[in-house]
Amino acid sequence: MTRRLLLSYLSLMLLVLLALEVPFGILYARSELSRFTHAAQQGAITFAAVCEEKMEHGLTADLPELARAYGRRTGSRVLVADQKGVVLTETAALHLVGKDLSAEPDISAALHDRPAVATRDDPSTNGEVLFVTVPGGSDATVPCVVRTVYPLSPIRAKADATWLALALIGLGALATVALIGFVLARSITRPVRDLERATAQLAEGRLTDPPATDHGPPELRRLAASFTKTATRLQHVIQAQQAFASEASHQLKTPLTSLRLRLENFEPHLAPCAQDSLDKALAETERLSRMVQGLLALARLENSAIRPEAVDLDAVVADRAAIWTAFADEQQVGIIVSGATRARVWALPGALEQIIDNLLSNALRVSPPGTAVTLTTVIVPGEGSRTPPVAELHVIDQGPGMTAAERLRAFDRFWRAPAADHDGTGLGLPMVRQLTRAGGGEITLEAAPGGGLDAVVRLRRAESHPHGNAPVSQRTPTAQAARLTPPPTTARGRHGDGPEPPTGGANRPARRNAATEKPRRTTACGPPP
Structure with a gap:
C-alpha cells in the first residue's frame, strides 16, 4: 500500500511537471528562435542599406571587406548580389562570385522586393541553418540583394540546456515529493498494517496485539478503536458460545438419556396397542439426541480456530x-x-x-x-x-x-x-x-x-x-x-440422516430384539395394572 500511495503521489506530481515544463520548454525554444530570426532580419536590412549606399557611390570594391566584417561580427555567412542576381561577394564560398543566382527562390523573392526567411539543412555544415534574404534599397527598383546565413546550432544548444535545466528541476521536485510522500504514506499505512495484523490474529481465534489508537490519521485512529471494541465483544461472544457448546453437551445429553431409560421402563407395563406409540417416542428421542449431537458438533466446528x-x-x-x-x-x-x-x-x-x-x-x-x-x-x-x-x-x-x-x-x-x-x-x-x-x-x-x-x-x-x-x-x-473430536455423524439431506460410522461390521445394535425382549402384555388397551 505504501508503494501504491507513493506511486500515486509521484504520478500526480509528474503530470503537473509535464503540464508546466513541457509547454514552457516549447514556448522558450520558439521564442528564442523568433527573437534570433527577428534580430538577423533587422541586421540584414541594415547591412543591405549600407551596401546600397556603397553601390550608389561606386564603391563596389568595398563590399567584400564590408561583408567579411559583418560576418565576423554576427557569425554568419554573407552574400551580396546585384540587381540581376549576380553574386558580387560571398564570405564563405568565393567560387560563387560572378554566378547568377536569380533563379533561387529567396534571391528571386528579394529581387521582387519581398524578404525571405527560412530554415533548411545545410550539407556543408551538417546542420540546420537560418536563411535571411532581404532587398537593398527603398525604391521600386532593387539595386542589390543581401543573404545572411546563420547556423542554428547555438540556438538549439541553448534550448537543449534549457530542457536539461527543466529536467533537473523536475527530478528534484519528484525527489522531494517522493520523500514527503513516503513519510505521509508510512504514517497512513502503519495503522492499516496494524489493523491487518490484528485482523489476522482475530481470524486465528484470539486478538493478542490490538492495533494502536494513538498514531495515524484521525479516521484510522477511530477505525482502530472501533475495531478493538468490536473484536473484544466478538471474542466475548465466541467464548460464551464455546462455553455453551461444552456445557450443553452434558446438560442436554443427560436428560435425554434419562428420558429414554424411563420410556423403556414403561415397556413391560404397556398394552400391545401402546407399543407402537412407545416405539415412535423412543425413535423421536433418538432423533433428538442425534440432532443435539449434530448441533453441538456444528457449534464446535464454527467456534474452533483449527x-x-x-x-x-x-x-x-x-x-x-x-x-x-x-x-x-x-x-x-x-x-x-x-x-x-x-x-x-x-x-x-x-x-x-x-x-x-x-x-x-x-x-x-x-x-x-x-x-x-x-x-x-x-x-x-x-x-x-x-x-x-x-x-x-x-x-x-x-x-x-x-x-x-x-x-x-x-x-x-x-x-x-x-x-x-x-x-x-x-x-x-x-x-x-x-x-x-x-x-x-x-x-x-x-x-x-x-x-x-x-x-x-x-x-x-x-x-x-x-x-x-x-x-x-x-x-x-x-x-x-483445539482439535475437533469427530462427533457421531448424521448424514441427511436427500435421503435423511444416516447411522453412525459402523464398527464391527454392523450398522448399530437394534433397540430391541424379538427373540430376547420380554413378553408383551396381551390385555386390551387401558391403564396398566
Missing part, C-alpha cells in the same frame, strides 16, 4: 471404504474405490473421515440391493495462479437421485427431502459443507450419469496453503489442543 493439515486422500478413502464394507454387504450393496491420485489435500483434523462417513451413509441408505456406491478420486489441473489444482472426491450412488431444486436446498440446516426417512435431523450435509469449507474446499451435488447422485468434494492440494494457513507442523499449541 488450521487445516495435509492428509493422504487415497489412504483416507480406502480406510473409510473398508470400514463401511461390512455394513454395505448386509444391504447387498457394493463399495467400489477407483482412482489413485497420490494427492495430499488440506482438511481439518478428522474432517475428511467425517465427510466420507456422512456421504457413504447417505448413499448406502438409498442404494437398492444389487447396486454399488463408487468412490472416485481425480486431480483437476488449475489455470494459472488464481485457480490452483484441486483434488476431487466423487461419491456416486445408484439411488433415486434428487431434482435440481432439491440439490440446491440439500445443504440447508434441518431440511430433508420429501422422500427421506423421518428419523433424520437434517444436519449431516450442512456439517459436511462446513467441514469442507473450513479446509478451503467446496462440495456440490450433481446428477450422476445413468441416475443417482454424485456428491463432488473439491479439496485444495497440499502444494499450496489454503487461506494462507500454514502446514500442520506450524500450528500453534492452542490450535493443536
